[in-house]
Amino acid sequence: MKERYKKYTVDIPEDMKIPYACIVESPKVNGEQPQMLTGGWRIYRPVVDHDKCVLCKSCILACPDATVLLVDGGQKIGFNLDYCKGCGLCTWVCPVNAIDRVPELDFEDGVPFQDALFLLPHVERLYAD
Amino acid sequence: MAKTIEVTVWATGVVQDKEGRDVCLVLTEAANQEGKFTQAFDNYVDLPDRINVQVRKYARISDTEIENKFEYENHRPNIIGVTEATIMKGINVCKGLQEGGFLVINTTKDPEALLKYVPEKERKKLKAVATIDAIGIAPEQLIDYSGAEGAEDVSAIGAGLGSVMAGAIAAVSGIVKKESILAAAANRTAAKRGYDEVKIKVLK
Numbered sequence A: 001m002k003e004r005y006k007k008y009t010v011d012i013p014e015d016m017k018i019p020y021a022c023i024v025e026s027p028k029v030n031g032e033q034p035q036m037l038t039g040g041w042r043i044y045r046p047v048v049d050h051d052k053c054v055l056c057k058s059c060i061l062a063c064p065d066a067t068v069l070l071v072d073g074g075q076k077i078g079f080n081l082d083y084c085k086g087c088g089l090c091t092w093v094c095p096v097n098a099i100d101r102v103p104e105l106d107f108e109d110g111v112p113f114q115d116a117l118f119l120l121p122h123v124e125r126l127y128a129d
Numbered sequence B: 001m002a003k004t005i006e007v008t009v010w011a012t013g014v015v016q017d018k019e020g021r022d023v024c025l026v027l028t029e030a031a032n033q034e035g036k037f038t039q040a041f042d043n044y045v046d047l048p049d050r051i052n053v054q055v056r057k058y059a060r061i062s063d064t065e066i067e068n069k070f071e072y073e074n075h076r077p078n079i080i081g082v083t084e085a086t087i088m089k090g091i092n093v094c095k096g097l098q099e100g101g102f103l104v105i106n107t108t109k110d111p112e113a114l115l116k117y118v119p120e121k122e123r124k125k126l127k128a129v130a131t132i133d134a135i136g137i138a139p140e141q142l143i144d145y146s147g148a149e150g151a152e153d154v155s156a157i158g159a160g161l162g163s164v165m166a167g168a169i170a171a172v173s174g175i176v177k178k179e180s181i182l183a184a185a186a187n188r189t190a191a192k193r194g195y196d197e198v199k200i201k202v203l204k
Helices: A002-008 A058-062 A089-093 A121-127 B017-033 B111-117 B161-173 B178-184 B188-197
Strands: A044-048 A068-071 A076-079 A099-103 B005-012 B037-042 B054-062 B079-082 B101-106 B126-132 B199-202
Touching: A044 A076, A058 A068, A058 A089, A089 A099, B005 B017, B005 B161, B017 B037, B017 B054, B017 B161, B017 B178, B079 B161, B101 B161, B111 B126, B111 B199, B126 B161, B161 B178, B161 B188, B178 B188
Parallel strands: B005 B079, B079 B101, B101 B126
Antiparallel strands: A044 A099, A068 A076, B005 B054, B037 B054, B126 B199
16 A cells, blocks of 8 residues: 555655644744844743653643744753743643743843844944943 | 933833833932933833833933933933843843943842843943842732823822832932932832832942
């Protein structure tokens, strides 16, 4: 049966495969829009309890910025903290309460530090000494 | 030449939008009563208001008429107020700070704990850093969009943490007197507690 239909199938290249739920991943570190980093908005960071997590992927569907990722070969839930705004929707939709919201100041790093918001070249001189 | 004191207040969008503006309004109202020239305005430059985005509110206090009245951004502030300490982790709030500036933060932590988020260049210019637990004294009052984006402000100026922050800024920098702050703020108890309970660390 498989052999019979083989001539009708196409091998899709890795970069052309449709991701889970057709969600386009959020940009990587300082990727497409380095001036639109929304990690600085976050007041509470989502933290996953991997023992409780059942990999239902509800959080991936719920995230408005597509910052929830599958890491470790699809075995764990991770976050793109450069763009996570800390809205808390992943915590809200989680059926097993595996995602906590921890105050951001409890962590040392994880937020991209920006010198200014939307600093244009002709404005830079106004800040100079 | 008389110096214009510029105040920049960082707040989180929508949630503390009115509170950030109240800090500027209470300070300028208090300075007005002392006969100074004042100006308080929002940031119109870079961002529309969205929940938890970093927004800026500005105030100017001067002995003489303000010359740069129509320049709607404080590029070289003297005093920085931060109504949510987590903002400092993601952005350089002290950008363009003038020599001998002040930094007042709303947090339960000590002033030393938050100095690490200020870059070295700006840290050298700071005269003092202060913290005040403003949310513990008077939480945010904004439930609706009252007073935001040109709408009529039905709640009083300085009902929430704005008056606490304004009291703390007055105590640290001394730009306005305590009596004027108490007269300008709607929540007099909160402004008084902000003036008295602020934790100051003098750096130089």
